[in-house]
Amino acid sequence: xxxxxxxxxxxxxxxxxxxxxxxxxxxxxxxxxxxxxxxxxxxxxxxxxxxxxxxxxxxxxxxxxxxxxxxxxxxxxxxxxxxxxxxxxxxxxxxxxxxxxxxxxxxxxxxxxxxxxxxxxxxxxxxxxxxxxxxxxxxxxxxxxxxxxxxxxxxxxxxxxxxxxxxxxxxxxxxxxxxxxxxxxxxxxxxxxxxxxxxxxxxxxxxxxxxxxxxxxxxxxxxxxxxxxxxxxxxxxxxxxxxxxxxxxxxxxxxxxxxxxxxxxxxxxxxxxxxxxxxxxxxxxxxxxxxxxxxxxxxxxxxxxxxxxxxxxxxxxxxxxxxxxxxxxxxxxxxxxxxxxx
Amino acid sequence: xxxxxxxxxxxxxxxxxxxxxxxxxxxxxxxxxxxxxxxxxxxxxxxxxxxxxxxxxxxxxxxxxxxxxxxxxxxxxxxxxxxxxxxxxxxxxxxxxxxxxxxxxxxxxxxxxxxxxxxxxxxxxxxxxxxxxxxxxxxxxxxxxxxxxxxxxxxxxxxxxxxxxxxxxxxxxxxxxxxxxxxxxxxxxxxxxxxxxxxxxxxxxxxxxxxxxxxxxxxxxxxxxxxxxxxxxxxxxxxxxxxxxxxxxxxxxxxxxxxxxxxxxxxxxxxxxxxxxxxxxxxxxxxxxxxxxxxxxxxxxxxxxxxxxxxxxxxxxxxxxxxxxxxxxxxxxxxxxxxxxxxxxxxxxxxxxxxxxxxxxxxxxxxxxxxxxxxxxxxxxxxxxxxxxxxxxxxxxxxxxxxxxxxxxxxxxxxxxxxxxxxxxxxxxxxxxxxxxxxxxxxxxxxxxxxxxxxxxxxxxxxxxxxxxxxxxxxxxxxxxxxxxxxxxxxxxxxxxxxxxxxxxxxx
Numbered sequence: 115x116x117x118x119x120x121x122x123x124x125x126x127x128x129x130x131x132x133x134x135x136x137x138x139x140x141x142x143x144x145x146x147x148x149x150x151x152x153x154x155x156x157x158x159x160x161x162x163x164x165x166x167x168x169x170x171x172x173x174x175x176x177x178x179x180x181x182x183x184x185x186x187x188x189x190x191x192x193x194x195x196x197x198x199x200x201x202x203x204x205x206x207x208x209x210x211x212x213x214x215x216x217x218x219x220x221x222x223x224x225x226x227x228x229x230x231x232x233x234x235x236x237x238x239x240x241x242x243x244x245x246x247x248x249x250x251x252x253x254x255x256x257x258x259x260x261x262x263x264x265x266x267x268x269x270x271x272x273x274x275x276x277x278x279x280x281x282x283x284x285x286x287x288x289x290x291x292x293x294x295x296x297x298x299x300x301x302x303x304x305x306x307x308x309x310x311x312x313x314x315x316x317x318x319x320x321x322x323x324x325x326x327x328x329x330x331x332x333x334x335x336x337x338x339x340x341x342x343x344x345x346x347x348x349x350x351x352x353x354x355x356x357x358x359x360x361x362x363x364x365x366x367x368x369x370x371x372x373x374x375x376x377x378x379x380x381x382x383x384x385x386x387x388x389x390x391x392x393x394x395x396x397x398x399x400x401x402x403x404x405x406x407x408x409x410x411x412x413x414x415x416x417x418x419x420x421x422x423x424x425x426x427x428x429x430x431x432x433x434x435x436x437x438x439x440x441x442x443x444x445x446x447x448x449x450x451x452x453x454x455x456x
Numbered sequence: 457x458x459x460x461x462x463x464x465x466x467x468x469x470x471x472x473x474x475x476x477x478x479x480x481x482x483x484x485x486x487x488x489x490x491x492x493x494x495x496x497x498x499x500x501x502x503x504x505x506x507x508x509x510x511x512x513x514x515x516x517x518x519x520x521x522x523x524x525x526x527x528x529x530x531x532x533x534x535x536x537x538x539x540x541x542x543x544x545x546x547x548x549x550x551x552x553x554x555x556x557x558x559x560x561x562x563x564x565x566x567x568x569x570x571x572x573x574x575x576x577x578x579x580x581x582x583x584x585x586x587x588x589x590x591x592x593x594x595x596x597x598x599x600x601x602x603x604x605x606x607x608x609x610x611x612x613x614x615x616x617x618x619x620x621x622x623x624x625x626x627x628x629x630x631x632x633x634x635x636x637x638x639x640x641x642x643x644x645x646x647x648x649x650x651x652x653x654x655x656x657x658x659x660x661x662x663x664x665x666x667x668x669x670x671x672x673x674x675x676x677x678x679x680x681x682x683x684x685x686x687x688x689x690x691x692x693x694x695x696x697x698x699x700x701x702x703x704x705x706x707x708x709x710x711x712x713x714x715x716x717x718x719x720x721x722x723x724x725x726x727x728x729x730x731x732x733x734x735x736x737x738x739x740x741x742x743x744x745x746x747x748x749x750x751x752x753x754x755x756x757x758x759x760x761x762x763x764x765x766x767x768x769x770x771x772x773x774x775x776x777x778x779x780x781x782x783x784x785x786x787x788x789x790x791x792x793x794x795x796x797x798x799x800x801x802x803x804x805x806x807x808x809x810x811x812x813x814x815x816x817x818x819x820x821x822x823x824x825x826x827x828x829x830x831x832x833x834x835x836x837x838x839x840x841x842x843x844x845x846x847x848x849x850x851x852x853x854x855x856x857x858x859x860x861x862x863x864x865x866x867x868x869x870x871x872x873x874x875x876x877x878x879x880x881x882x883x884x885x886x887x888x889x890x891x892x893x894x895x896x897x898x899x900x901x902x903x904x905x906x907x908x909x910x911x912x913x914x915x916x917x918x919x920x921x922x923x924x925x926x927x928x929x930x931x932x933x934x935x936x937x938x939x940x941x942x943x944x945x946x947x948x949x950x951x952x953x954x955x956x957x958x959x960x961x962x963x964x
Contacts, residue, residue, distance in 0.1 A: 314814075326819040
């Protein structure tokens with residue numbers, strides 16, 4: 115039992131289960147899954163589908179945070195890449211052509227590479243603090259997205275593009291497969307190579323890493339590029355969900371949810387060790403929470419407050435120092451993992 | 457003798473997998489300097505942490521001046537008169553000296569901080585320590601030694617009855633150590649009980665009144681200083697007779713002239729960096745151990761950093777293996793098979809979060825690039841080999857390296873570079889803050905490596921160590937390389953000290 119309790123993912127999983135249980139008690143049909151038109155439907159499946167964009171953004175954010183940085187520009191990158199893809203499709207005579215949709219995606223991804231490289235240069239080469247460097251694109255990027263859409267909301271009617279957001283594959287939402295594929299790819303990229311360890315080393319101790327011969331600039335640069343690419347894919351999903359691109363609202367505040375997901379997942383904001391599995395759980399928790407707010411008919415005025423309270427509770431329950439206050443009378447000065455016999 | 461001010465009875469503390477303290481007794485009397493001795497991992501730090509409330513003991517009682525106490529943390533302990541100055545100065549470099557002394561208990565007037573009073577009291581406190589510095593300057597602008605004094609000033613201001621000094625001298629030079637000892641004696645004479653932890657045996661005998669020895673978490677005994685000669689102390693600490701060091705000394709050194717007959721592995725010609733180290737010339741040959749001696753802050757580390765490309769030289773040139781090479785950055789140096797173990801293990805050496813295994817393979821992996829991961833089987837083989845060869849404890853390579861003791865961390869750092877099979881190994885204070893057993897092992901290793909043809913640059917504040925290992929000794933003084941001596945039988949510690957003290961070969 116104590117081994118289970120000490121597992122990194124114990125508390126996030128517990129929170130997720132608690133949230134799901136609360137929903138199921140409130141509305142017993144919550145856990146039900148139905149087969150309609152050969153597709154599976156249900157609240158739980160909806161949660162996973164809707165959390166796919168956040169999972170993508172948060173996975174990229176995990177790598178950036180592991181290097182000791184932060185990427186505030188992911189929301190804007192979502193908007194820009196979504197806008198570029200939708201704009202290109204809207205200009206085509208046949209919006210349903212698979213070829214033009216693929217071209218649109220390549221354009222969006224290409225632009226994301228450039229934007230990620232921009233962030234990477236500012237942080238890794240010029241040496242601007244990550245929060246400032248990415249703030250530039252966070253603010254300017256919305257303008258860029260507006261510029262692409264010429265201030266309008268671009269509406270498209272393209273069923274291949276729509277598939278990314280709301281389509282199905284093997285009875286399940288297509289978005290789930292996209293998120294799964296990106297997860298597998300990133301996991302392979304970081305854990306099958308030495309990239310993961312080297313990112314953790316740079317984030318854990320930058321100077322020691324430099325003296326061990328790690329070219330940390332390249333590694334940090336790469337992390338921002340990966341983050342931008344993940345954000346772009348999320349941007350496609352978000353715009354495909356509504357078949358339109360709105361430079362103002364697509365991916366708005368998603369960077370904050372992503373940072374939260376990473377932190378809930380156990381990756382330290384100070385950098386170092388990172389955990390994709392935790393991040394995904396964190397994203398699922400946040401989306402479940404959003405769904406809960408709607409499902410329980412909590413009034414829109416109080417929903418943000420409700421969310422905030424739950425998030426605070428989640429963070430506190432994960433903090434060993436806080437739990438100790440309740441399990442013991444006297445708090446110990448250090449947490450268990452810091453205790454070192456010397 | 458009077459009543460003890462502190463009595464710790466039957467203290468036990470167990471960490472997962474380790475019994476760190478096992479029924480330890482410890483007493484402190486007012487007005488004494490009491491040395492707590494033991495190897496790394498003997499339980500010294502744990503005992504101090506139990507005393508100051510960082511850890512709560514599993515068993516046992518603590519009695520302070522007749523009342524049983526149990527502190528919730530160092531702040532509570534300090535309020536009760538038990539102050540600690542840690543090995544690594546843990547003050548805030550970005551605050552002023554006065555702020556550092558009074559942080560958390562600033563003198564107040566009408567609810568706001570009384571800055572004038574704070575500065576005045578800070579100056580008065582430092583005057584007690586014979587330190588006349590600008591208390592409004594940022595702490596970070598002063599040397600480590602001064603910072604240590606400020607930490608002590610902070611500790612004694614809290615109406616201390618017990619002052620714990622954990623390795624206070626490891627970053628001080630001889631003169632500063634003497635100054636510290638004078639202050640310690642002065643404080644002792646005012647009735648404060650001082651608990652002193654150090655690895656330097658000489659220092660124990662020059663300042664301590666009594667000694668308590670721990671070994672493997674158990675009490676070995678408590679002795680008045682006069683009743684425990686140095687050799688007996690070492691035996692009690694390690695539990696067996698130690699003759700490794702003596703045997704090292706008996707080995708004849710290879711002849712310097714023969715060593716230097718070949719082309720040097722690396723040759724620095726007038727290499728320097730403005731404001732850091734004056735241009736110097738130095739050659740290191742394969743199989744040769746070059747010792748770098750000098751006081752703290754004399755530029756020893758800076759020379760090493762230039763050779764490794766950690767800092768860029770702005771004058772002179774490097775010739776490696778007969779070919780001129782710019783030493784632009786560590787990557788370039790590593791490409792030339794140069795390795796550098798920094799003196800700051802925690803900040804410049806290891807990545808605390810990563811495991812022992814990951815720390816050991818880090819440099820090799822960095823050289824391969826992230827796209828070519830070292831196969832896991834090969835990693836495990838290499839790591840197992842060096843954990844065994846350097847007897848790294850605990851031997852589980854999958855625990856985070858920050859959980860290891862200082863000496864074992866040093867060995868992990870060594871292992872990281874040894875697996876890259878360097879041709880020049882730069883060791884900056886490799887034996888600082890580690891116990892005598894590990895020290896002997898590392899010295900033995902240096903001899904073995906150089907016998908195998910590796911060039912070694914050995915930097916140490918301990919002259920005996922430099923003398924024992926080096927074929928050639930370069931002496932640093934005020935950021936100048938002032939002299940180079942062949943280390944034959946005629947050279948003694950006095951020679952080196954003379955070179956350090958005088959202006960080297962230029963006379964006075």
